[in-house]
Amino acid sequence: MRLPDLILRYRVPLLVIGALAMGLLLGRVLFRQAGQEAQHQPSHEQATVWTCSMHPQIRMNEPGKCPICGMDLIPVGSPGSAEMDPMAVHLGEEAMALANVRTMQVGAGSVEGSLRLTGRVQADERRVYAQSAHVAGRVEELLVDFTGERVAIGRPLAVLYAPELVTAEEELLQAHRTRDAQPALYQAARAKL
Structure with a gap:
């Protein structure tokens, strides 16, 4: 292969290697100059x-x-x-x-003695739930579980299990299938939900 063909073939690796070399050279020049300037500055005697x-x-x-x-x-x-x-x-x-102050190196080891402290026990807000509902049931899983958590529109807040709600949904689905023949039944099933 000819030299121009090799250069075209390996142009990206050559550009990367060239950029690295320039960066190292530029960094060395800049940092050496900063170090030399620091050496030439006079030191000031600071008073106690x-x-x-x-x-x-x-x-x-x-x-x-x-x-x-x-x-x-x-x-x-x-x-x-x-x-x-x-x-x-x-x-x-x-x-x-x-002052009877002693210090020591921090390390792993066994602890001697005991230490009694006072404090206040506070419930974890992620484990306390209160939600009023229009149907009898229970929350299977709470998906938003602490104050300040961001909630997007349409994001589910909880997974709810309610037997009455499941039954009403099934009645609505059946009434939906026969809504042309029995529109009053369909409207009653919708009103129930």
Whole structure:
């Protein structure tokens, strides 16, 4: 085969391989430039932040006394560090010993002791049913079983078993077959449903 025929035959795989190669090359160039820019940026020395152990909302850039209670301020860390998270609790070794806090690695194992908790038992709304019906029967299966479930027009809500309804349907079908001969019977069967 000639070269132009081979190119036409394998044009899709060649285009895919070419696009991949271009993407890898472009990604390498872009990410290398971003990495080099990050290396050339000057690093800023960040000052330690001091806070009161009783009033963590007090934050100062230098040691001193808490303006609320007069206690000595303690160092927290740099302003950009994770230690500055106001929703997190950070304890040093001494504070952990004073507070009698122990930590351990999470793992599988047996549990010692028991734990008693208070709570409230609430019924699962998917298991509680209440529906008024015009015929005697029972719901065999509930197809929409929790609050907020979307229901489309024409979608069945439940599967109902009602012997009276089955009998009335059979009477209507029989009356439908003889509706020309007995129109009054047909109208009575329709009214029954």
